[in-house]
Amino acid sequence: MDSTPAPGENIAVLRKARGLGQAKLARLAGISVSLLSKIEVGLRPATPPVVAALSKAMKVPTQRIYGQPFLGPSEQSDLLNDLRGAVRRHTLPKEDVPRPSQLAADVDKAMRLRSEARYLELLEMLPRLLDQATATALSAPGETGAWSQVADVYGCAYAAAHRLAQPDLADMIVARQSWAAHQTWNPEAEVATAWNLAGTYQSAGQYDDGLAIVDQAIVKYERMSESVTMATALSLGSLHLRGVVLASRHKDKSATADHLKMAKRYAEQIPTDVLWHNLTFGAENTALYELAAHVELGKPTQAAEMGDPLMQSPPTTLAPSRLGRMYIDIARAKLDVKDHTGAEEALTRAFKVSPQMAELHPMSREVIRVLFVLHQRARPVLLAMAKRTGLAV
Structure with missing residues (x-):
């Protein structure tokens, strides 16, 4: 490599x-x-x-x-081009309508692959699945469930495009997800779309605009909700978590605290963390966002202290994609407090629980790069991680 x-x-x-x-x-x-x-x-x-x-x-x-940090550029380029073609021809699916049970199973599999950060396997199935889900929805106009499936598949596609450093494709996917969510009255699908749309601004470093998207979505959803149900708590809680990231990166301590406070309030309504429309929400995931916010706001000591018990007893309800991100954030906090051994240990766990995320995530690669420069080849495990991320040969 x-x-x-x-x-x-x-x-x-x-x-x-x-x-x-x-x-x-x-x-x-x-x-x-x-x-x-x-x-x-x-x-x-x-x-x-x-x-x-x-x-x-x-x-x-x-x-x-x-x-472009990802591995196997030739193979992945082909897979991404197939996905790009399917997204471009969104009203012209090439696949026939499958059996409903098979389509439901395949959509569930795609969402599982996304939550497990298995992006290459996800890419392989997305073009055909997008065509099949869209063909099904177009054959049943007005069917909320069918269009919800289309929106969910686009949500999976967004995750793959985002993580594989394809911002233009991610932007196009979010536009298609919005199109699918608006085919019927489907407020939860619209929330998932807003979450991803704000994510495109986050990736571009336009944190204030991303916060505006989040705030608009929260106001709109609150107007439609007469009471706090499980769906309400999941939707609004997830939007507030996106707000935590955007506000903390924007160095807005007040907005960060406000979004975190509301997220914790909604998390109290959720017995255990739930993966729903590609969004994970609950008390454990909210704690991970709080840890990350400490890092972004220049409080690595607090983040590292939060990370210690999480390293000893990792959350049991969260998917590998969330655990991988947790370990990457802990590694960054450990690096900032000059605990290089702790940072390396956290990264090692990230590679174990979510290898593709650890290989691709910008902060994972940055922490590895700094540790590698500081220690060069003195640590075999660190050298192996640097090779896996393409930072060493």
Whole structure:
């Protein structure tokens, strides 16, 4: 495998191509020269807010900085092109209507693969499944359940496109998901769509616009809800969790606290964490968002302290995709408090529970990059992780 340029390396290349010195770029991005210098050489991770600030300063998409980290580009490119074709011809499905029981089973399988972060297997089945689900819905206009299935499959497609660093495809998928959700009155499908739409702004580093999407969706759903039901708690709670991420990356402590408070309130209505319309919500997942918010708001010590008991007794109700993300956030917190052994242990667990997420996630790769630069080949496990993410050969 060829080594893949890391964000810090990409930042240096883009900066030089634009004739910018470190001092000028740091000033434009609102960060210190010391931080920028350390990011470029791999001594500090390029965090999402910093990437957002640098991309704005250099007038490039955030994806130009993150690059294309996934493995097997030839195979994955073919799979992504198949998915892109299915999304493009959304009203012209090439598949026949399958048996309802088979379609339901396949949709459930796709959502399971998504929750388990098994993106390659998911990609392989998505084009055909999208065509089949759409053909079924078009043959039964006005059928809420059929269109809900289409929206759910698009939700799975969004997860794959997002994680495989395809922002333009992710944007197109969200537009199609919105189309499917609006074919009938389906407020829960609209919530899932809004959650993904806000995610596209999050990926682009446009946190304030993402927060506006979340706030609009919350207001709209609250107007339609006469009482707090399980569906209400799941929908509004999930939207508030998205708000926690966006607000914390936007460094808005007040908005972060408000969204977290509401998420915890709705989590009290859920006996145990639930995966529903590709959204996970409950008390355990809310705690993971709180941990991540501490990191984003510059409180790594609190995040690391939250992470210690989670490392000892991991949540039992959460899917591998959520556990993998938890370990990545703990690793980042441990790195920030200079607990390099703890960071490596958290990353090792991320690779064990959710290998594809650990290989692809930008923060996983950034923490590995910094640890690798600091320790080079002194730690065999770290070297193995660096090779799996394309950061070493």
